[in-house]
Amino acid sequence: MLTFAADQGFHGEVKRRVLEYFRQTGLSPRDSPRMYLKTAVLLLWFGASYFLLVFVAATWWQAGLLSVSLALATAGMGFSIQHDANHGAYSNHGAINRLMGLTLDLLGASSYVWHFKHNLSHHTYTNLVGADDDIDFRPFARLFPAQPRYRIHRFQQFYLWALYWFLFPKWNFIDDFKSVIRARIAGHRFARPRGGRLIELVAGKALFCGWAFVVPALFHLWWVVLLLYVITSLVLGSTLAVIFMLAHCVEEADFPTPPPGSDRLPDAWAVHQVQTTVDFARKSRLLTWYVGGLNFQIEHHLFPRICHVHYPRISDIVEKVCDEFNVRYAAHDGFFAALASHWRWLRRLGRPVAAETDQPGGENDERHARQQHTGPEGDLQVFSKHEVQTSE
Numbered sequence: 023m024l025t026f027a028a029d030q031g032f033h034g035e036v037k038r039r040v041l042e043y044f045r046q047t048g049l050s051p052r053d054s055p056r057m058y059l060k061t062a063v064l065l066l067w068f069g070a071s072y073f074l075l076v077f078v079a080a081t082w083w084q085a086g087l088l089s090v091s092l093a094l095a096t097a098g099m100g101f102s103i104q105h106d107a108n109h110g111a112y113s114n115h116g117a118i119n120r121l122m123g124l125t126l127d128l129l130g131a132s133s134y135v136w137h138f139k140h141n142l143s144h145h146t147y148t149n150l151v152g153a154d155d156d157i158d159f160r161p162f163a164r165l166f167p168a169q170p171r172y173r174i175h176r177f178q179q180f181y182l183w184a185l186y187w188f189l190f191p192k193w194n195f196i197d198d199f200k201s202v203i204r205a206r207i208a209g210h211r212f213a214r215p216r217g218g219r220l221i222e223l224v225a226g227k228a229l230f231c232g233w234a235f236v237v238p239a240l241f242h243l244w245w246v247v248l249l250l251y252v253i254t255s256l257v258l259g260s261t262l263a264v265i266f267m268l269a270h271c272v273e274e275a276d277f278p279t280p281p282p283g284s285d286r287l288p289d290a291w292a293v294h295q296v297q298t299t300v301d302f303a304r305k306s307r308l309l310t311w312y313v314g315g316l317n318f319q320i321e322h323h324l325f326p327r328i329c330h331v332h333y334p335r336i337s338d339i340v341e342k343v344c345d346e347f348n349v350r351y352a353a354h355d356g357f358f359a360a361l362a363s364h365w366r367w368l369r370r371l372g373r374p375v376a377a378e379t380d381q382p383g384g385e386n387d388e389r390h391a392r393q394q395h396t397g398p399e400g401d402l403q404v405f406s407k408h409e410v411q412t413s414e
C-alpha cells in the first residue's frame with residue numbers, strides 16, 4: 023500500500039494560517055449564505071432549462087440551445103453543489119450535506135460510489151498511477167508517464183476530446199455498476215451499498231431515467247429525446263472532463279512514483295497534493311463561480327472540507343506558505359493557458375519515447391518518466407521536493 027513521507031511542518035502551518043484567517047474574519051468555513059444563494063440559482067437554471075426544453079421548445083434551434091443550457095446547468099450543479107456537499111464542505115450539518123450530495127444521484131451518478139472514487143481514491147492518491155481512479159482512461163489514453171504507451175496514443179491530443187463527450191453516459195450506465203459489482207475502485211476494496219444506500223443508488227438511477235427519458239418521451243418522438251440526450255451529454259461530459267483535467271493533467275503537475283522496491287512516496291501528503299495539482303484563471307470571478315472553485319484545486323485538495331467560495335482568499339495564504347516551505351505552487355494565468363498545457367501534456371505522453379528524448383529505457387522506467395516531466399517543453403520546471411533538496 024502506498025504511503026507518504028512524514029510531514030516536515032508544511033501541513034500544520036498551512037492549516038494553522040487558514041484557520042487563523044477564519045478566526046480573524048469571523049467567517050464560517052461552511053454554511054456560507056453565498057453558497058445557499060448559488061444553490062438556488064443553479065437549481066433554478068437547471069429547472070428552467072429542463073422545463074423549457076421539454077414543454078416549451080418549438081423549434082430545432084430552441085431545443086438545441088436549451089440542451090446546451092441544461093448541460094451547463096448540470097455541470098454547474100456537479101462542480102458546486104454535489105462536490106462540496108459530498109466532501110462535507112457545504113454545511114456543518116451532516117443531514118444538509120447528505121441532502122445536497124444526493125443532487126449527484128438526481129443527475130444520474132451514484133453519490134455512494136463517488137465517495138470512494140473521488141473522496142478516497144482521487145483525494146488520497148492524487149496523480150498516482152493505478153491508485154487515482156479519477157484520472158484513468160486506459161487503454162484510450164496515456165495520462166501518466168508510468169502507463170504503457172500504445173501506438174494510438176500518438177494521436178491522443180486530437181481524439182481524447184471526443185472521448186470526454188461520452189464521459190457522463192459511461193459514468194452513469196457503466197462505471198457505477200462496474201464498481202459496485204467488483205466492489206473495488208483502483209485496486210481498493212469498498213463495501214457494496216446495502217439497505218438505504220442501495221435503495222438510494224437504484225432510486226437515483228430510476229429517477230434520472232424518469233426525468234431524462236420517460237417524461238420527455240411522453241411528449242416527443244423517442245429519437246428526438248435520444249438525440250437531445252446525446253447533445254446534452256456531449257456538452258456536459260466535455261465541460262466536466264476539461265475542468266477536471268486542467269487541474270491535474272497538465273505539464274506543471276507532478277506524477278510521482280515511489281522508488282523501485284518501495285511503496286513510500288518521497289513527499290508528505292500535503293506537499294504531494296500541492297505538487298500534483300495546478301490552479302488556473304484565479305482572477306476570473308465568473309469562471310470561479312461557475313466551476314465551483316475547481317480552478318483553485320490546490321486549495322481544494324488541501325482543504326476539501328472548506329466551502330469553495332472561500333478558495334480565492336485562502337489561495338493567497340496557501341501560496342505564501344508554499345513559498346516559505348519551498349513547495350512548488352503552480353498556477354496558469356488563464357483558462358486557455360491551462361488548456362494548451364493539457365494539450366501539450368497529451369501530445370508529449372503520446373509520442374514514442376525514443377523520439378521524445380535520447381535516453382534509453384522502457385516507457386515504464388521511473389527515471390525516464392521523471393525526465394519527461396522535467397523536459398524543456400513546459401513553461402515551468404517541475405522538481406519534487408526530494409530533487410530540490412539533493413540539488414542544494
Ligand SMILES: [Zn+2]
Nearest residue numbers: 109140322326
Ligand atoms: Zn474533490
